[in-house]
Every structure is written in C-alpha cells, then in structure tokens.
Amino acid sequence: MPSIISVSNLSKTYGSGFTALKNINLEIQRGEIFALLGPNGAGKTTLISIICGIANLSEGRVTVDGHNISTDYRAARSLIGLVPQELHTDAFESVWGTVSFSRGLFGKPKNPAHIEKVLKDLSLWDKKDSKIVTLSGGMKRRVMIAKALSHEPQILFLDEPTAGVDVELRKGMWEVVRTLQAAGVTIILTTHYIEEAEEMADRVGVINKGEIVLVEDKANLMQKLGKKHLKLHLQGKIDKIPPELAAYNLELSDQGNELTYNYDTKGERTGITSLLGDVRNAGIRFYDLDTSQSSLEDIFVSLVRAP
Ligand SMILES: Nc1ncnc2c1ncn2[C@@H]1O[C@H](COP(=O)(O)OP(=O)(O)OP(=O)(O)O)[C@@H](O)[C@H]1O
Ligand SMILES: [Mg+2]
CATH class of the missing domain: 3.40.50.300 (P-loop containing nucleotide triphosphate hydrolases)
Incomplete structure (x- = not known):
C-alpha cells in the first residue's frame, strides 16, 4: 500500500x-x-x-x-x-x-x-x-x-x-x-x-x-527487548573460552574475568541450567552472577549518544 x-x-x-x-x-x-x-x-x-x-x-x-x-x-x-x-x-x-x-x-x-x-x-x-x-x-x-x-x-x-x-x-x-x-x-x-x-x-x-x-x-x-544477558564473574581469569562451551556463543570480557551469555526470554528454553552445568564441568568457577535486560531506553540512549 x-x-x-x-x-x-x-x-x-x-x-x-x-x-x-x-x-x-x-x-x-x-x-x-x-x-x-x-x-x-x-x-x-x-x-x-x-x-x-x-x-x-x-x-x-x-x-x-x-x-x-x-x-x-x-x-x-x-x-x-x-x-x-x-x-x-x-x-x-x-x-x-x-x-x-x-x-x-x-x-x-x-x-x-x-x-x-x-x-x-x-x-x-x-x-x-x-x-x-x-x-x-x-x-x-x-x-x-x-x-x-x-x-x-x-x-x-x-x-x-x-x-x-x-x-x-x-x-x-x-x-x-x-x-x-x-x-x-x-x-x-x-x-x-x-x-x-x-x-x-x-x-x-x-x-x-x-x-x-x-x-x-x-x-x-x-524482540530486542526480550534479550537478556547473564554475566558470570569468574574466580580466576581465563584466556579463552573452552571448546566444550562453544555452542553457547559466550563472550569473554573484563580481561578474561567475566563470561556473558545472551539468551532470549521469549524462547522455550533459556539454556541457563545446562550452561551452568557445563561451565562447572569445564572447571570454571565463578563467585557471582547477574542478569540484565536491554530496554528501549538503552537502545535510545546508545543511539542518541553516538557521535
Ligand atoms: N524559528 C526558529 N529559528 C531558529 N531555530 C529554530 C527555530 N525553531 C526551532 N529552532 C531550532 O531548531 C532545533 C529543533 O527544534 P524543534 O522545536 O524542532 O525541536 P523538538 O525536537 O521539537 O524539541 P522539543 O522536544 O523541545 O519540543 C532546535 O535547536 C531549535 O532551537
Ligand atoms: Mg517540539
């Protein structure tokens, strides 16, 4: 039309x-x-x-x-x-x-x-x-x-x-x-x-x-708002993501001290339970975790802040 x-x-x-x-x-x-x-x-x-x-x-x-x-x-x-x-x-x-x-x-x-x-x-x-x-x-x-x-x-x-x-x-x-x-x-x-x-x-x-x-x-x-992020704060830093965790598309940040997992809250499964099990099996220990969600507000702020 x-x-x-x-x-x-x-x-x-x-x-x-x-x-x-x-x-x-x-x-x-x-x-x-x-x-x-x-x-x-x-x-x-x-x-x-x-x-x-x-x-x-x-x-x-x-x-x-x-x-x-x-x-x-x-x-x-x-x-x-x-x-x-x-x-x-x-x-x-x-x-x-x-x-x-x-x-x-x-x-x-x-x-x-x-x-x-x-x-x-x-x-x-x-x-x-x-x-x-x-x-x-x-x-x-x-x-x-x-x-x-x-x-x-x-x-x-x-x-x-x-x-x-x-x-x-x-x-x-x-x-x-x-x-x-x-x-x-x-x-x-x-x-x-x-x-x-x-x-x-x-x-x-x-x-x-x-x-x-x-x-x-x-x-x-x-839909973008439906994305959440789970951040694991590691006990010890790691240099790279172990291959057995490759399927999760994790991101390594803070010089190897943080692992972030992005997931969809609207999906059938978040995959968090299996991720945490596999992280443990890979020998990675963490002392804290938090989750966050990007909001329209975040998207807006990042758009209008860009030079
Ligand atoms: N008659 C005018 N002469 C010169 N500059 C103007 C004139 N009217 C608006 N401007 C300028 O144009 C820009 C856009 O103004 P506009 O009123 O369109 O903004 P806005 O997005 O509606 O803002 P607000 O949310 O405050 O209403 C501003 O920098 C304003 O100072
Ligand atoms: Mg106006």
Missing part, C-alpha cells in the same frame, strides 16, 4: 543559519500510529510544522496523500489535523464555539452532529458551554484535539500530546488515539517518553540532532 505521507531528502535551515533537519527520509503508512521519539531540540516540531505547512522546507519534497505540500498546499493541509505543542486557544470563547470555528477555517460546511461526536469522544460534552479559561490543563489539551478533529482529517499530528498531563488523563488520551485509529485515522505523535512510544505506536522513529537514526516496527524493538 502506498504511504500516506512521503518525506524525501528533506532539509531545513532556519533564517538564523541553523540547520534543524538534515536529509530526512520517512514514509508514514496509512492507518498506523507512528511515534517520533527524540530529545529536546531534535527537530520533531520542525518536521511536523513542515509537513503541516506551517514552516517552509529548505530542500526536499513532502507529499500528503499524493499532494505536494509546496505546490498543492490547500489539498494537503485539509487532510491534516494538528495538535500543536504550545497550547493556544481563545480563552474567552466556549468549547463548542472554538471547535466549531476551527471547522469553518477549513471551509467545511457546519456539521453539529460531528462536533457533538468529537466532544463526546473526548469527554468534553458536559463542558461544551464552558469558557476555555475555566478548564484545567488536561481539558484544554483535549479541546486542542477536538479542534484538530473538527474538520474530519485523515491524519492527526499530536506534538507532545501528554506533556504535563497526569497519568490517568494520559491513559484516557491513549484511548482516544486508539479509537481514532480504529476509525481509520493515521496518527503521528511526538514524545520524550519511551513508555508512551512503547504503549501506543505501531512503529517508532528516533530523531536526534536533525537526523532520523532509527525507524523500526515496535514488535521488532520489543
């Missing part, structure tokens, strides 16, 4: 001369939830702003459902809903008024039934006549989502949707996103939170210093 968003060779240099995005290539599949993960200043908001037509690109090409965002801006933009990172709403307008007005901005005819559904889906129906200024932060954020959905977009961008939102509301937000996906909406969200990407996304892209450093199915990432 062709992608719904296609970004090729995209670069962005701001007027200040700062290059915020370097040669980005990214395909977003129709109907997926894609999480863009990266530290502060990585370029997440810049990338989203360009796709949504709020900022201009310096080089490259972006299409949204086949519409080039530079030459066919209106058609591209009408397919997109954006919940920006910075909340700005008309404080003294009512919830109903502000959400209905947003729909009008896209030139769509009035559709009170749709606005009602959006407000109900976001648990804002009982607040429809309240002024924005009287709402809590989490409610305001949901109003921003309602605004973004007012014109029935096929694609929804959520830039840090759960920043400053408490755990319970965050779960509620995830529910909303899943419901939207079930209704056929493609969702791209940015986050600093690895758990959020883990919980929500079908695919994860990691961006750092303006470059995409990894794009992977979450399932594949989770």
Whole structure:
C-alpha cells in the first residue's frame, strides 16, 4: 500500500543559519500510529510544522496523500489535523464555539452532529458551554484535539500530546488515539517518553540532532527487548573460552574475568541450567552472577549518544 505521507531528502535551515533537519527520509503508512521519539531540540516540531505547512522546507519534497505540500498546499493541509505543542486557544470563547470555528477555517460546511461526536469522544460534552479559561490543563489539551478533529482529517499530528498531563488523563488520551485509529485515522505523535512510544505506536522513529537514526516496527524493538544477558564473574581469569562451551556463543570480557551469555526470554528454553552445568564441568568457577535486560531506553540512549 502506498504511504500516506512521503518525506524525501528533506532539509531545513532556519533564517538564523541553523540547520534543524538534515536529509530526512520517512514514509508514514496509512492507518498506523507512528511515534517520533527524540530529545529536546531534535527537530520533531520542525518536521511536523513542515509537513503541516506551517514552516517552509529548505530542500526536499513532502507529499500528503499524493499532494505536494509546496505546490498543492490547500489539498494537503485539509487532510491534516494538528495538535500543536504550545497550547493556544481563545480563552474567552466556549468549547463548542472554538471547535466549531476551527471547522469553518477549513471551509467545511457546519456539521453539529460531528462536533457533538468529537466532544463526546473526548469527554468534553458536559463542558461544551464552558469558557476555555475555566478548564484545567488536561481539558484544554483535549479541546486542542477536538479542534484538530473538527474538520474530519485523515491524519492527526499530536506534538507532545501528554506533556504535563497526569497519568490517568494520559491513559484516557491513549484511548482516544486508539479509537481514532480504529476509525481509520493515521496518527503521528511526538514524545520524550519511551513508555508512551512503547504503549501506543505501531512503529517508532528516533530523531536526534536533525537526523532520523532509527525507524523500526515496535514488535521488532520489543524482540530486542526480550534479550537478556547473564554475566558470570569468574574466580580466576581465563584466556579463552573452552571448546566444550562453544555452542553457547559466550563472550569473554573484563580481561578474561567475566563470561556473558545472551539468551532470549521469549524462547522455550533459556539454556541457563545446562550452561551452568557445563561451565562447572569445564572447571570454571565463578563467585557471582547477574542478569540484565536491554530496554528501549538503552537502545535510545546508545543511539542518541553516538557521535
Ligand atoms: N524559528 C526558529 N529559528 C531558529 N531555530 C529554530 C527555530 N525553531 C526551532 N529552532 C531550532 O531548531 C532545533 C529543533 O527544534 P524543534 O522545536 O524542532 O525541536 P523538538 O525536537 O521539537 O524539541 P522539543 O522536544 O523541545 O519540543 C532546535 O535547536 C531549535 O532551537
Ligand atoms: Mg517540539
């Protein structure tokens, strides 16, 4: 299936001369939830702003459902809903008024039934006549989502949707996103939170210093997470791994003082029992052992630390 968003060779240099995005290539599949993960200043908001037509690109090409965002801006933009990172709403307008007005901005005819559904889906129906200024932060954020959905977009961008939102509301937000996906909406969200990407996304892209450093199915990432490491701290150092232990693919480290065994927690057998027996039979003694697991966090940290 062709992608719904296609970004090729995209670069962005701001007027200040700062290059915020370097040669980005990214395909977003129709109907997926894609999480863009990266530290502060990585370029997440810049990338989203360009796709949504709020900022201009310096080089490259972006299409949204086949519409080039530079030459066919209106058609591209009408397919997109954006919940920006910075909340700005008309404080003294009512919830109903502000959400209905947003729909009008896209030139769509009035559709009170749709606005009602959006407000109900976001648990804002009982607040429809309240002024924005009287709402809590989490409610305001949901109003921003309602605004973004007012014109029935096929694609929804959520830039840090759960920043400053408490755990319970965050779960509620995830529910909303899943419901939207079930209704056929493609969702791209940015986050600093690895758990959020883990919980929500079908695919994860990691961006750092303006470059995409990894794009992977979450399932594949989770498989990497399923790997554990058993480290044996040896009583005496060894020069090489005895041939009778070759089948275990052990690694020798700390100048021969540590043996590491990598195994899959999702496999039928870990092989630990037989390994320990064979280690003993090979005459190797150890005084301690520990196990560890690589997490998405480790993968992320190692990716963004790389020079
Ligand atoms: N209008 C601008 N002019 C010059 N530089 C900018 C402008 N907007 C953003 N930048 C710079 O571009 C880089 C990327 O910023 P961006 O807002 O895209 O990052 P981000 O990944 O969204 O960060 P955060 O997680 O903090 O929201 C930063 O170094 C930022 O200072
Ligand atoms: Mg940002």
